[in-house]
Amino acid sequence: MKYQNNEETNKKTVFVGAVTPCYNLYPIERIITLSAMFDKQQTEILVRHDEHALNFLKQKGITPIVYKNDKQLIAELSKLSPDLLIHDAGSTELPLIDHLKTFIPTILHFDDFGEGGSSADCVFHTLYQEKREKLLPHFLVGPSSYVVPKQLQAISKSTHNLSDKPHIVVAIEGSDPDNTSYRVLRHLLQLQIPIKVSVIVQMSYAHDVDELKLMALSRKNIKVIQKDNAIYELLEVADIVICGAKYTPYKVATIGIPCIVTCQDELDMQHIFPTETNGFINLGLGKKLKQSILQNAVMEYLLHEARCEHAIRKQLNIDLNRNNQYIQSLLKSFIASPAKSTAFLVEEQAKKTSGMIQ
Incomplete structure (x- = not known):
């Protein structure tokens, strides 16, 4: 516009x-x-x-x-x-x-x-x-x-249909002080199903990006991208987004994508936009995120199409x-x-x- x-x-x-x-x-x-x-x-x-x-x-x-x-x-x-x-x-x-x-x-x-x-x-x-x-x-x-x-205004999302290899985009904001990106990727790699994962970290990422890339080599279809605002290139093709609790949920809800949220700190946990009411699964503090909790949230979306549709409908009803x-x-x-x-x-x-x- x-x-x-x-x-x-x-x-x-x-x-x-x-x-x-x-x-x-x-x-x-x-x-x-x-x-x-x-x-x-x-x-x-x-x-x-x-x-x-x-x-x-x-x-x-x-x-x-x-x-x-x-x-x-x-x-x-x-x-x-x-x-x-x-x-x-x-x-x-x-x-x-x-x-x-x-x-x-x-x-x-x-x-x-x-x-x-x-x-x-x-x-x-x-x-x-x-x-x-x-x-x-x-x-x-x-x-x-x-x-x-x-950049977000130019993205249009078609009707949500999961591909044979669902594409999960991990986008933790800013410097990611607790290295939630690493924890999330490690948990996702334990899923015994065919998936594609893209991990986006910003240029301000506070940790060794080579550690992420090394972990990504252990499985096919895993990509680590260090680039500011690379999320705009991937939202259109994402089946699920895993992100922080600040501004990224708004970006997701603008176009409507099943989304799992992790919080950086107690202040993030008080933000009430990225919650179930608005179509998000909020898992609380990223530094305390357990493998089983994250995997259950991912599988909830992958196994239940109605759950995805319900989440997308809630997001789009906000009409951002x-x-x-x-x-x-x-x-x-x-x-x-x-x-x-x-x-x-x-x-x-x-x-x-x-x-x-x-």
Whole structure:
């Protein structure tokens, strides 16, 4: 989908992005997608210094302004003096956002779980948890806050029919600190059935990729791929995806694939999107994953076609493909008329859609 402005505007929008603490590149993907919704001549992208992020942006033909700390960020933003700041660089502290608000009229955040979010004009929570207390009115929480990357929009999935050798794609996000990729592959190799396995690790993978490749040699049809965003090349042909609990489940649910989720830590276990309600089998902590549990989950999909269809139907019913249009409308409302944006938020919350639970 190509985004264009319907109205000419001289208002400047700045996007600030950073990889997650575990080097997940999705926030960088998100600001690329969001920036395409605005006039290129009136946008700037700032990125916290990280070689993985900079290499990824270089591949996309984007040269961002680079900053290393909050002091440099403030200095760069002060020079740019934007009308709208879209911040996707993790959680923030209140003093930083209060200072930025002295010279930036409107500030929107994605997945900010710090105190700074309370001072922003709007906060989208994609990695949301079960509500335990009422959030502030400007927090929009739920699946509708997920921004669909451009590469994902081009993938179409046909009716799910398992092949003679089901293709299992393993895609653990970021640096994979507990080496869940290794544990999952070791367990899959013990399945006494014909399967094809593709293990994707990102360039930030924190372990020796040769160990994975060596293990893959023990059986035919096993492939290890170290490449950022290789998942887009494999989703279209995957019969089952095994992934982490952050952003990859959203990518899977956008096109509908039976999916097994493992969590990196206790915080991941609190994310309530990748659960049975939305069509996922969630196995909990990857570092505690037992062979029998993983194999049973895989066989549940392979032996029961109705189980696969049910999972896919639940994912597709969320209708994530409509998200970008919704988010674009909201962002444009802020830049066109900030005074009306609060009313827009109230109206959206009043709808109480299943996609936006706050």
